[in-house]
Amino acid sequence: MPYSPALPTIAEAIQASLGPVFVLTGIGALLNVLTGRLARVVDRVRALEERHPQTEAPERARLIWELRRLAKRMSVINLALFLAVASAVATCIVVALLFVGALTRSHIGHYVAFSFILAMSLLIASFVAFLVEVRLSSSAIRVRDELLQ
Template sequence: MIPTLPGITTVAQTITLALSPIFMLTAIGQLLNVLAGRLSRVIDRVRALEQLHPRSTGPEHDRHIWELRLLDRRISIINASLFLAVSSAVMTSLVVVSLFVATLGKLHFASIVAIAFILAMILLIASLVSFMFEVRLSLRAIHVRKEYLDG
C-alpha cells in the first residue's frame, strides 16, 4: 500500500488550527520586546549609579546603595521573566510543529499537543506574573521622596 499525503484541505485546516498559537507567539514577541527594553533601562541606571556611588557620602551614598540593591533584584526578576517568556515561545512553537507533524504523519497525539499548549500557557502566565512583580518593585524607586514633597 502506498502512503498518501494529506490533501490541501487537511493542510489548510492545520494552518487554521495553528493560527492561534502563532498569534500567541506574536504576543510573546511583544512581551520580550518590553522586557528587553526594561532590562536595558535598568542596566543603564545601574551604570549611572556606579559612576556616582564612589563620589557620594552620607544619606546620598545610602540611597545609592539602596537603589543599586533594588536594581539588582529587578535585573534578576526581568531575567527570570525573559527566560519564562522564551520557554513559552519554544513550547508554543513545538505545538505548531506538532500539529503539522501529526497531520502529515497521520499521527494521533492530541494529548501531547494539549499538554504542550497548557505548559506554554503556564510559562506565559509565570512570565507575566514576574513582569507584574518587577513593575511593582520598580515603583519603589520612582516614588518622589518625602523630603522633596515637604519643601
C-alpha cells in the same frame, strides 16, 4: 506510491496553527517590553555605578539601596524573559506537533494539549514576574522628603 497528505489536510493544519501563531505575536510584544525595561534598568545601574565613588555617607546609603533594588529588578526581568521565551518555544512545539499529527496521521492530541497547557502556564508565570517587576519599580519611585521642603 509514498504517502502524500491531501491539500485539505495541510490547510486544516495551517488553520489550527493560526491561534498559536497569534500567541507567538503576543509573546514577541511582551519580550519587546521586557527587554526595553531591562535596558532602562541597566542604564540606570551604570549611571549610579559611576556616581558611587564620589558620594558621601548619607547619599551613598541611598545609592546603595537603589542599586540593590535595581539588581532585584534585573533578576525578576531576566526570569520573566526566560519564562516568556520558554513559552514561545512550547508554542512553537504546539505548531510543529499540529503539522506532524496532520501529515503523519498520528494521534498526538495529548501531546499537543500538554504542550499548549505548558506554553500558557509559562506565559502566565512570565506575566506574574512582569507584574512583580512593575511593583518593584513603582515602589522604588518616591520623592525624598528633603526635596519636598
